[in-house]
Amino acid sequence: MESENKYIGDDKFKKFLEHYNCQTPLEVVKLRFAGAVCSPNSELRPTDVIASLWENNQAPRLETKKEAELFFKFFMGLWDEMFALVAANGIVLTRIEPTADLAAVCTARFAEIELGFVEGFWGGREDVKIPAYIAEVIDSLSQLAGVYKSLAGKVHPEKDNKNVFDAIVQCDKMAVKSIRFLIEHYVLPHIDSLRRTVN
Numbered sequence: 001m002e003s004e005n006k007y008i009g010d011d012k013f014k015k016f017l018e019h020y021n022c023q024t025p026l027e028v029v030k031l032r033f034a035g036a037v038c039s040p041n042s043e044l045r046p047t048d049v050i051a052s053l054w055e056n057n058q059a060p061r062l063e064t065k066k067e068a069e070l071f072f073k074f075f076m077g078l079w080d081e082m083f084a085l086v087a088a089n090g091i092v093l094t095r096i097e098p099t100a101d102l103a104a105v106c107t108a109r110f111a112e113i114e115l116g117f118v119e120g121f122w123g124g125r126e127d128v129k130i131p132a133y134i135a136e137v138i139d140s141l142s143q144l145a146g147v148y149k150s151l152a153g154k155v156h157p158e159k160d161n162k163n164v165f166d167a168i169v170q171c172d173k174m175a176v177k178s179i180r181f182l183i184e185h186y187v188l189p190h191i192d193s194l195r196r197t198v199n
């Protein structure tokens with residue numbers, strides 16, 4: 001079933017987040033939504049996840065009904081985009097270049113994996129029952145997030161950091177492989193029951 005909420009695209013969505021003073025980067029928003037789509041927390045609603053993007057869940061005050069409708073329409077456009085990616089098991093991480101600021105890349109990756117996918121997956125609760133092998137996959141993702149954090153401290157501004165770049169690439173492969181394994185074995189068998197609405 002095709003979504004009636006169309007994603008407005010990365011550039012426009014970044015401006016949308018800026019307009020509402022949302023400090024959560026788009027890449028983290030995307031993976032938090034993806035994690036939430038996969039979440040075992042059956043009570044989790046998109047509105048809960050959207051609110052979590054602001055510190056202390058202080059989502060902005062929406063002044064009119066029209067503004068509220070557009071606000072949630074834009075967010076649900078991205079939510080449905082991520083749902084489709086999960087359903088296709090096509091989650092990827094943004095490609096990095098050897099010339100990039102690798103310390104910043106590592107910090108961003110930590111946020112994408114831990115504050116994005118893992119946090120979205122738990123959906124505010126860590127007491128939900130999941131198979132032991134899925135818990136191990138989630139734990140491995142958190143450990144990988146920690147590796148990114150460690151790698152950030154190994155970047156030297158005046159030296160060749162090819163070893164760090166290669167390590168990031170390997171971590172990226174492991175993270176994507178873990179997420180895709182989780183989706184294939186835990187999510188896809190009941191993907192249709194995971195559609196969540198704003199209400």
